[in-house]
Amino acid sequence: MTEVRIALMGAGLIGREHAALVAEHPGASLAAIADPDPAAVALAATLGVRHFDDYECMLDEVAPDGVIVALPNTLHVEAGLACITRQISVLVEKPVAETVTAAMRLVEAGEEAGVPVLVGHQRRHGSDIREAKAAISRGDLGRIVAINGVAAVAKHDTYFDVAWRRSPGGGPLLINAIHDIDCFRFLGGEIETVQAIGSSAIRGHAVEDTVAVALRFASGAVGTYLLTDASPSPYFWEIAAEQSLTFPHQAEDCYVVFGRKASLAVPTLDLWEHEAGGDWRDPLVRRRLSAPVQSCYVAQLENLIDVIHGTADPVVSGREGAMTLAATLAVARAITEGRPVDVAELLA
């Protein structure tokens, strides 16, 4: 198959990673970079691609086959719409938008124009998450009873020197928890209601540093989730699943999916069940499911390439990204208003 030409909007922290992955992939080439920052000019020169200050000019002059949007959250929707208008498939970083209403504008425009919109929830491309989903679909766990998840890391003090990271919306809920919530939806089905308590007692910022969440899934399953960016631990998916672009790997689990027949720890994929389908009176046996680690970022890029070729559907569509955003914002609302919140409220 021919190489697809992918352009990048926003060459900051994650955009640079996307640029490198596209440039290295045999099935793709980096077509151009749009980002007015001088560091992006230098990056484009290093990678030998055209640089633009304005992403609309880039789209018109370069006419790429696909685009990756790695801009600040509030710019995602306009950038995505600029691609859709030009019939260009687009991978938008998470969160797909800053509000569910804005997200739905993008989703509906893509669906009406027949242009694929993908969202950067890269964990769904992780081999452990895919194998966990396959085990659930095969019925290895039986009916899902509950899901437990933890995301705990200690962010360094200077990380908070940037004002937006200390303000509502800039905390670990929309930066980190949105990825966990996306995995919970993928593994456990739609989330119906959330209750949550937030705390900023550790740093005293306006933004949360620690959150405890109770979840009810549409299936009747329930879940618990603990999030903090103020405590060192290996219980954080990128670290535990060997998928971090920065942090060293520590083989631990951060999720457990409890089913009627078996429970499954993720990412180690240890599946626990009673011998001969028995109950608590019978010995427990552990079976480790196998899923060789492959970079979830590379797999995500390969999905974009296949979507551009028309040989695959998006693994995480714009609509999926919007539903994950709605569930995450429901947690934020539950904290602020001190009451259980139905995700449907966010979608109304």
Ligand SMILES: NC(=O)c1ccc[n+]([C@@H]2O[C@H](COP(=O)([O-])OP(=O)(O)OC[C@H]3O[C@@H](n4cnc5c(N)ncnc54)[C@H](O)[C@@H]3O)[C@@H](O)[C@H]2O)c1
């Ligand atoms: N999937 C992940 O794990 C992951 C990780 C980090 C960030 N993200 C998401 O990626 C997005 C970018 O985050 P980041 O940390 O890289 O931010 P960043 O601030 O490091 O980079 C954003 C870049 O966009 C550029 N930019 C701003 N306005 C622009 C415009 N109008 N046109 C072109 N370029 C413009 C800035 O100059 C900057 O270089 C955010 O939505 C964030 O949530 C996702």
